[in-house]
Amino acid sequence: MQAILALEDGRIFRGKGYGAKAECYGEVVFNTSITGYQEIFTDPSYAGQIVVLTNPEIGNYGTNPEDNEATRPYIEGLVVREFSPISSNWRSQQVADEYLEKYKIPVIADSDTAEYVLQIKVDDSIPIVDQLGRPRKLKLVATIAHSIFQGQLLMGDANFRKLFPAQSGFGTVLVEAPAAKEQELVHLLDADLGDYSVSTDTTVQRLQTYQNVQNTYLETFQTLGALGLAGACLFAEPYRTLAQSLRKKIKITDVKCMIVRGTWDWNLIKIETDAGISGIGEAYWGPGVKDLVLNQLKPLVIGEDPLNVDKLYHKMLLMSGGVGAVGGITITAASGIEIALWDLAGRILQTPVCNLLGGRFRDRIRFYRTLQAPSNPKEISSWRDQAAEAKTNNKYGFTAFKFQGDNIPVSADPTYSEPGHDFYNKALTNRDISRIVTKMEAVRTELGPVIDFAIENHWKYDTSEAISLLNALEHIQPMWVEDPLPPENTDAMARLARATRTPICTGENLYGVHGFRTLIESQACAGVHIDIPKSGGLLESKRISDLADMWEIWTAAHNPASPVGTIASAHAAASMRGFRIHELAKWIDWWPDLVTHEGPFWKDGYFTIEDKPGLGVELNPDVAKAHLAPGETWWG
Secondary structure, X not given: OOOOEEEEOOEXXXXXXXXXXXXXXXXXXXXXXXXXXXXXXXXXXHOOOEEEEEOOOOOOOOOOHHHHOOOOOOXXXXXEEOOOOOOOOHHHHHHHHHHHHHHOXXXXXXXXXXXXOOOOOOOOOXXXXXXXXXXXXXXXXXXXXXXXXXXXXXXHOHHHHHHOOOOOXXXXXXXXXXXXXXXXXXXXXXXXXXEEEEEEOOOOEXXXXXXXXXXXXXXXXXXXXXXXXOOOOOOOOOHHHHHHHOOOOOOEEEEEEEEEEOOOEEEEEEEEEOOOOEEEXXXXXXXXXXXXXXXXXXXXXXXXXXXXXXXXXXXXXXXXXXXXXXXXXXXXXHHHHHHHXXXXXXXXXXXXXXXXXXOOOOOEEEXXXXXXXXXXOOOHHHHHHHHHHHHHOOOOOOOEEEEOOOHHHHHHOOOOOOOOOOXXXXXXXXXXXXXXXXXXXXXXXXXXXXXXEEEEOOOOOOHHHHHHHHHHHHHHOOOEEEOOOOOOOHHHHXXXXXXXXXXXXXXXXXXXXXXXXXXXXXXXXXXXXXXXXXXXXXXXXXXXXXXXXXXXXXXXXXXXXXHHHHHHHHHHHHOOXXXXXXXXXXXXXXXXXXEOOOOOOOEOOEEEXXXXXXXXXXXXXXXXXXXXXXXXXXXX
């Protein structure tokens, strides 16, 4: 078996199937000072690397193996490469044999001089994959001596000079697909193994593929021809192939949960594996979630392959039918584990989570900020001041807000003593409607016509009163009126939606695609408001959004979560075609500091997905430990 690498502009490129442009596989450390083996024996920076030693000074191979009796090399493999036409290969082979015998380090001696693309032939004895079966990131130490650049070979061979300009690293090698496959210039993975031959052209080095279907790594890596056969894997291409290659190679060893007290009690979840890689997630806040995670769901996923995300989510629900698997905190707890599995999968496959959900429609997610009731909600001036404060004291540039409209009737009559008021009967009087409209008019006047705002109602009204209220608010042009009725009452919601032109957004208390189905199919709202760490996790929420999109209903995200759940939710939002806007509920000053994040959390009201594996963040242990809920310990 041969694994072929090509050097281009000082970077290593792995051979790609069908000649598609190779992606950088590693980098060359160009160093003209190293002339022997002593440095790579004693320098720990070479640990775990396969080192290519090119053109060491003739007759000086540094310290011989017998001089390093007590020294175990850091490296895992060595390639000796001779470019000089006057060099013989016998010494390289002798050194290779000695190293292999004494240190069990595979060494390959290669003295070909005519190739303009460096091909490193690595036999089966050198591990080219890590413990997870992923391609190893190689480091080449190029040690071409000064005399080679100044000698007859360089001066007499224009192609060689073009490829290796003096002391500037390696030149550009253009990679072109074979004509028969030019229509299939797909982005491939490092997973594709193959042997490449080189034919010199005046402008192009053309790499043609000869697939070696007999190689021993076929169980680990899928070739291009197998891409269409990987349908059993959940992930989007090209990650489907890599996930298939890693199937059953990693197992879940533990599930942990801790509660951090922030705006609410955040249930943070961690999944550990036997490969030393872990993923983090978050389940919706509330009592009892941690108990379900650790005592009901954890035993169901221990020993399982973490890349089987959807299978494990459904397994948790199918095996938990007696504890509320169609809704409630069982779904919430499973959602938190599902999110941690996605983070783990992204880390294993070295890609952002949204890329695994079919890719992203957008890199930036628009956010709106939810404001709590103002200090004196009975006064119009208090609402006007709150709107002005939100607009001017706006560090992150939010362009949309939500106001607590349902607080207005209660604050005006907290004892329910006015005629028609009752704590239980959902009554909304004409006086109440007038109060709400007057105060929301003040908000609109203060914000101006461009800034969006929503009006919260928390499911408090009956259908007829809700129709009157939404029609009375229409001229204010709110972004939406939220939860005027319980969304599970689909007939009532549909009647309301048909009686008003004011947009309705609802759904934060619904679970799974089946919980949203009748609401969507009845077209009983303008937008679905999915709480992603509550209603089924990332993939189930995408299914909900996809169903809504079929009925021309847009998606928004309800969100009281920590940064962990918020970022996870944003990754799902990036993968949803019809997604509009994401919530940030409440606020505490240390909220962004709970995780590591480059730059401001939001800019111009948008959160940007970082191109990092998984969710792209780590917990800040100092902040988390400082705000653990009473009785909690770090991942205890």
